Amino acid sequence: MxxxxxxxxxxxxxxxxxxxxxxxxxxxxxxxxxxxxxWRAKKDAYRRSKLAQAIKAKQAKQYDQTERDPEATKFYHSSRWTKVRDAVYARDMATDQVTGEVLGDRKVVDHIIPLRLCTAKQALDSNNLWVLSYRTHYRKTQLEQLISQKPNGDTKLRHLDRQWWTKVLREKKEDNNNEQ
Structure with missing residues (x-):
């Protein structure tokens, strides 16, 4: 040296x-x-291998059995949900409704009022649904969890609308951009 x-x-x-x-x-x-x-070539080859796919499938199955809500799984696999989801995705023209980013073929249709707090009618109401990118959806989910943990948090979440979420998520994004 x-x-x-x-x-x-x-x-x-x-x-x-x-x-x-x-x-x-x-x-x-x-x-x-x-x-x-x-390294990238080796990693890509491994991801495509049957072993990696088997490991991923096993992890997904274990997650579904231990973590995922069975009612939510049943709802998100229903034909009524997929029809409404596709209609909302088309209505919003595959763009993130907060950032305006055009999304690829990935469908993240989010409930403005979280599914666990929705009535059966609200769960499939297109006015309670919007398209978000994975990043925006993750940030919204984190904020929902923070709000839910506070006193009367679920009540507050039931009353937050699209306009409020758009404002908060845009402010949060601008704060992150200013820090960098």
Whole structure:
């Protein structure tokens, strides 16, 4: 190991490459890119393998049995839900209703009033549904959990509308952008 300008350095970890790199790195930029490409190829091959698919299926099954609400699972697999979901997805033109981001083929149709607090009529009411990206949906879910834990939280969640959620989620997004 050598010291250069009071900084710890060493040679690239690739055999026969003598380029000097900081201790925090293992390879020079050229070989780092090569190793990253090799790693991505191995990872992609593993993901496509039958073993990986079997492991993922087993984990999903275990999650469904231990974590997921059976009533919610039954609801989300019903034909009535899939028809309403597809109609809302088409109505909102596959765009995140908070950010305006155009989404691919992924359908995240969210209940504005959470399903667990909805009446049977509200659960399939298209006015209680909107399309969100995975990121926005995750943030909304986190906020729902925080609100739900507070006194009268579920009552508050029943009364929050699309306009309020849009405002709060946009503010939160702007705060995150300002921090970066």
């Amino acid at each position: 050598r010291k250069r300008n009071k900084q710890q350095v060493h040679e690239c970890g690739e055999p026969l490459c003598h380029q000097i790199v900081p201790v925090s790195k293992r390879y020079c930029p050229e070989h780092q890119a090569q190793h990253a490409a090799i």
